[in-house]
Each structure stands twice: as structure tokens, then as C-alpha cells.
Amino acid sequence: MTDIYPSYLKLYETGELKERVERAYESLRECSVCPHNCRVNRIEGETGYCKTEEKVVVSSFFPHRGEEFPIRGYSGSGTVFISYCNMRCVYCQNYEISHLGEGRLYSPEDIAGIMLYLQEEGCHNINWVTPSHVVPQLMKALLIAVEKGLRIPIVYNTSSYDSLDMLRLLDGIVDIYLPDVKYLSKEYGRKYSKVKNYPEVAKKALKEMFRQVGNLKTDSRGIAYRGVLVRHLLLPSDISTTRKVLEYISSVSEGAYVNIMAQYYPYYKACDYPELCRTVTPLELKEAVEYALSLGLNVVKD
Numbered sequence: 001m002t003d004i005y006p007s008y009l010k011l012y013e014t015g016e017l018k019e020r021v022e023r024a025y026e027s028l029r030e031c032s033v034c035p036h037n038c039r040v041n042r043i044e045g046e047t048g049y050c051k052t053e054e055k056v057v058v059s060s061f062f063p064h065r066g067e068e069f070p071i072r073g074y075s076g077s078g079t080v081f082i083s084y085c086n087m088r089c090v091y092c093q094n095y096e097i098s099h100l101g102e103g104r105l106y107s108p109e110d111i112a113g114i115m116l117y118l119q120e121e122g123c124h125n126i127n128w129v130t131p132s133h134v135v136p137q138l139m140k141a142l143l144i145a146v147e148k149g150l151r152i153p154i155v156y157n158t159s160s161y162d163s164l165d166m167l168r169l170l171d172g173i174v175d176i177y178l179p180d181v182k183y184l185s186k187e188y189g190r191k192y193s194k195v196k197n198y199p200e201v202a203k204k205a206l207k208e209m210f211r212q213v214g215n216l217k218t219d220s221r222g223i224a225y226r227g228v229l230v231r232h233l234l235l236p237s238d239i240s241t242t243r244k245v246l247e248y249i250s251s252v253s254e255g256a257y258v259n260i261m262a263q264y265y266p267y268y269k270a271c272d273y274p275e276l277c278r279t280v281t282p283l284e285l286k287e288a289v290e291y292a293l294s295l296g297l298n299v300v301k302d
Contacts, residue, residue, distance in 0.1 A: 006153050007226075008173045012146045020169050021143050024136035027165070028054060034086040034132050034163050035201050050084050050133035051101060057083035059103035061114045063123045068259055068300050070216060070224035071127070071155060071178065078118030078152070079127040080111065086133045087159050088194035089182075091235075091270035098130065099268070111141035112148065119152050124223050125176065127155040135166040139173065153225055156209075160202035161195055167208045176216075176224050177209040180231040184244040192239070192273070206230070207252050216257040216298075229300060230258045234280045234288055242288045250295040257298045260288050 011017040027033050028042040038048025045053050063076030071077045085098035096102045106114070115126045131138055142154065153175035160179040181202055183189060189198025209228050216227035230249050234240050242260075249256050262285040271277040292299050 006151060007175055008142060008146065008154065009151070011172050012143070017139075017143055017146070017173070020173070021136070021139045024139050024166070024169050028136055032163065033135055033166060035161055035195075035197070036086060050086050052084050052133055054137065055105040055107055056111065056134045056137050057101050057103040058106045058111065058114070059083045059097045061118065063118065063121050064127065066302075067127070068229065068302055070218050070222060070229065070257075070300065071125070071176070073124040073221065073223040075122040075124055077125055077127040077155065078115065078121070078123030079129055079157075080114055080118075082128065082130045082134055084133065085130050085159070086195070087161050089159075090192050090194075090273065091264070091267055091276055093265065093267045095268040108137050108140035109144055111138065112144035112150075115141065115145045115150055116148055119150055123152065125153045125155045126150070127157055127178075129157045130159070131156060132158050132162045132166075135163075135170065139169070142173065158205075159193075160205050161193075161198060162201070162205040164204055164208060167205060167212075171212045175213065175226045177213060177228045178231065179206055179209060179228070180233060181206060181245050181249070182233065183235070183239065183241045184248060185239075185241050188239055188241070192276070203248060206249070210253045210256070215253055215255060216300075228253070228256065230256060231261060232258060232288075233261045233264055234284055235264055235276065236278050236280060236284075237275055238284075239275060243291055246288070246292050246295055246297060250297055255296055255298055257300050258292055259300045259302065260285065260292060261302075 030039045036049040040046035040048045059081045061080045064079040065076045083101045083103040155176045156174040157178040184199040
């Protein structure tokens with residue numbers, strides 16, 4: 001049972017969690033929370049690429065039963081959908097949230113209340129969705145929630161454009177990482193997600209996540225309590241550079257767990273790019289899954 005005890009509780013008991021929160025919050029003063037390094041003072045209301053000040057815009061929160069089974073389990077994953085994003089994917093299916101910022105402002109105290117509510121609803125975990133640009137605020141919310149009785153694992157659900165410094169502050173706080181590795185092409189990262197050096201950043205982030213928590217681990221019911229589950233969204237015509245992505249995952253951690261997702265649909269501005277203006281074929285999915293299996297990866301289905 002020791003391994004199932006959320007790791008952040010140990011940091012809380014030693015006082016380390018509070019120290020980590022203070023260190024993270026300092027990064028908001030000349031913002032270096034994500035790889036954009038905008039250097040704006042978010043404490044004073046300035047905004048950079050993510051359009052987010054100190055308070056966090058949350059679009060919704062509820063027990064999510066649409067995630068992979070190890071994440072959703074039988075009672076749902078306690079998802080907190082953070083608005084805005086540090087990427088601008090032209091095909092984003094949640095663009096109203098990630099690009100337009102639908103939702104309302106919440107303080108860390110408010111978010112702590114949300115997490116406690118989701119625990120009371122019986123959720124297996126707290127699932128921070130799109131957290132990369134608001135890590136300090138979520139860490140502060142966690143500290144407040146722990147003081148009031150939060151006792152379930154944290155899921156860090158990200159597009160993998162993460163700061164290594166922030167990830168290192170999360171070492172011993174996050175139990176389950178759920179990174180979506182989009183492509184290993186610098187050109188595609190800039191063209192379709194509007195960010196610099198996506199492959200370089202995502203590879204380092206993924207390596208750090210595996211260093212912290214290793215491969216996915218589940219309890220006797222098949223519900224995850226620790227580890228990494230990598231998502232990879234297939235894009236038409238191999239824009240997702242799927243073989244390169246799978247090869248890299250395999251090189252980082254033998255037998256890693258991956259979910260190869262084929263639900264792509266040309267949302268938002270995707271059809272401004274003819275190569276993105278179609279869905280993925282069954283053959284593209286079949287070939288991707290077979291290649292993953294040939295590399296010894298564990299393929300998880302939704």
C-alpha cells in the first residue's frame with residue numbers, strides 16, 4: 001500500500017511541498033513557467049503567450065468517464081479543464097477553451113475547493129488538463145487542498161511543451177503523467193502548433209517524466225496510481241511522424257504504455273491546411289498499432 005499513497009503527502013509532511021510552492025510562485029514574477037519564457041510579471045497582471053495572469057481560467061470540472069480505463073477507472077477521473085494553452089494547434093478540438101479562453105477566473109483557493117469536491121464525488125484522481133502554463137498556481141491549490149484532506153493522486157495531462165524546471169519542481173508531487181507527444185518535427189511544431197523547438201522540448205520533458213515515475217503501474221482493479229501513459233494523436237499523411245515518436249518512447253522506457261489515438265477530425269482551422277483536411281484511415285491506425293507492438297510497447301485503448 002505504500003506505493004499507492006500519493007507521493008505529495010510525503011512532501012507535505014516534511015514541509016518540502018510548501019517550499020516548492022514558494023519557489024514555483026517566484027517564477028511568475030518574470031514568467032519562466034513554460035518554454036516561451038515570456039518574462040512578464042503575472043503577479044502584477046501582465047500576460048504573455050498564454051494570456052493568463054495569476055488567477056487561472058477554468059472552463060469546467062467534473063468526473064470524466066471518457067479517459068483511458070487506467071485513468072478513469074470505475075468512478076471517473078477528476079478533471080479540471082484549464083483554459084488557454086501554451087500551444088496554438090490549428091486543429092485543436094477544444095479551441096474555444098485553449099485559444100479563446102472560455103471559462104471563469106479561479107484563485108488557488110477556489111481550485112483547492114474544486115479538487116476536494118472531485119474527491120468527494122469518488123474520483124480516482126485529480127486530472128489537471130493543460131496545466132503547463134499554470135503550474136505554480138496548481139501547486140499552491142494542491143497545498144491548500146492537502147491541508148484540508150486531499151488524498152488522491154495527481155494526473156498531469158499535458159501536450160508536452162513543458163519547462164524542465166517546472167517538471168523538476170513537480171518531482172514527488174505528480175504521480176501520473178499523461179503527456180500527448182504530437183510530432184517529432186520542428187517544422188510541423190512551428191507550422192501546426194505555433195511553437196519553437198517542440199521536438200527538443202517534448203523529448204526532454206518525456207525523459208524527465210519517466211525518470212520521476214517510470215512506466216504505468218496499476219492496482220488490482222487496473223486503475224493507475226503511478227507512472228507515465230503516453231498519448232499520441234495520429235494525424236493524416238503521417239504529419240504526426242508516428243514511427244519517430246514511437247521509436248523515441250521505446251528508447252526512453254522499454255515496454256512503455258501508449259495510447260495511439262485515431263479520433264482526429266479537422267476542427268478549427270485545420271482545413272486551412274489541405275493536408276490536415278481529412279480524418280485518419282483504419283489502415284493508418286492499424287500500421288501505427290502494429291509498429292508500436294513490434295517495438296515492445298504496451299498499447300492501451302480508450
